[in-house]
Amino acid sequence: MIRLPANLDRKACAAFFVALFSLFLLVPGARSQDAAAVVDSIIQAVNPDSLPPELYPQAVTNVEVKDTPNDAGKSISISWEKSVDDYENGKVKVYRIYRSEIVDGQPSEYKEVGDIPAGLDEYSFQDGNTVDGLEYSYKVMAVNYLRENNITAWEAVSVTVPLGPIKSSAQWFDWRRINAFIGVILLSFFIVYYIQQAKSGKDLFIRKIAGMEAVDEAVGRATEMGKKIFYVPGLSDMDNMQTIASINILGRVAELSATYETYIDVPVCRSMVMITAKEVVKEAYSKAGRPDAFQEDQVHYLTDDQFGYAAGIDGMVVREKPATIFYMGTFYAESLILAETGNSIGAIQIAGTAMPSQLPFFVAACDYTLIGEELFAASAYLSKEPKLIGSVKGQDVGKGIMLAAIVIGIILETFNIWHFSRIFSVID
């Protein structure tokens, strides 16, 4: 514990600081915020009359206050370089950030808006509680203190000069996402370009997707056997792109099954998917010229619960023994439970998901698996519609560019050139 000299009086302290202040005036470059901080520190100490000057930490330097960039407003960022007394067991225990609202050009009372414990290499603080348009002033305080039994015995602080005025505001573009923006524009350009090419009658080649080539065979097999087709659209709701892709495929498969007069059963686990899927299947039956064959309970709800849904489908599969089962959409741990049950009854199974962790299970248990992007291309592939095929071609060009970028990146990284890979860093 630090014991304070008993003979220290106010005049002695003041004389010492005046001397110290004079010294700073004499040392070139040691003025500005540091000097002001020492002057302020006399005022801010908890018990200024009795603290020796050696307890006061040096103030922080190079303080910068700015409107937080690339944000939606209501935030001001403060950064500073640490005090020279900020080291292990040094004089700085914590940094406190104070804010004052400027009214009629004058700062009002400074209030603490946050603190950061000492011991870091770099310091920054975001005050996320500002009002856009109002002017603020900030001070950063380096604090030394002694606490015993949660009671502060003394505090010695050094404060920067007031910084500001500064206002927070919302930005119109998040520049950290410029690379993603350019990527989207480029990819969109290629997709739209190839759609136009396809519309103008140009024959576009896309590679065969084995899983989609097998759809005819799978539906035909169910027809020959006089059994049902099961279509499982996964666990996610209509806000998931995989579900939308799955519903798109369902439309094509339902049309085919309606043409072959084969019953398609669609058990779903989300009410909104049920409503959408019902409309899609109904429309598919109409398009196939069999609106009378559509039954309302072909698309039916089971449960929102993951394993309840798996149990329900497994029960139906074991009892009704469908000839063909499609698993298209988002799947989690239930993927293997479903696919193995389907496998055990000898059904042709075609799966497709963009969940990388579930793909090995589907590959192991199903006859055909659409891997990742193939799920999204499947609807276009089945429709053979030029516009849709064109978009898949554009997607492939995007993939080619990514592939080239990866190869270039690998070569440059191998030679310690890091800048290229940083172009592709994306924030959430």
Place this chain on the structure above:
Amino acid sequence: MRREIPLIITGVVGVGFLIQYFIPHAPFSYMSDWFSDWFSIVGACAIVLGALNLLKISAQKAIKRKKDWVYSLVIIASFLLIVIVGLLEGKDFRVAGTNFDWLYNYMYIPLSATMFAILAFFVASASYRAFRARNFEATLLLVAAFFVMLGRVPVGDVISNFMPEGWRLSNLASWVMNYPQSAGQRAIMIGIGLGIVSTSLRVILGIERSHIGGGK
């Protein structure tokens, strides 16, 4: 108009969502939350439709004594039991010690856990099929899986103790997972990302209409 209105809504909302990712300024900054809230509201309303659909189909099956109608009776009885007990408990239905809590803890959770536990047996049967060394790729998979599985359990390091540090089975398993496995998975993820952008664009531009019952 039955087709055009959903297409216009999809296009406008899709473009709005795309813009809000790049523009942090209001009102774009609020859009994500707005639409999430609306989706939750619509979803919460739609769940009634799902529940009614389940009850209707189960009841029809039971009344008409269709094949396996007994299971439909179990569905209806379970549904009514949990709903009635929940309603009787009032707003504190999830408080520990209530009848609903008992049903949840001693019926729902064990049933879910049982389904999840079946996975262990299915993993064994699927692995048996996947790891049969029929060709080069399958053999490679078998060997990699053997070392990864062995490296993930303590006995792996015990039996490879004679190897230098950094060359034991746990290190080999980590290497397989961190490099070849990660590389393969990232390739799939890049494809998925491009596929999502492409499908989104098709939906926004109204080229893909299957999900609203349209298209060729």
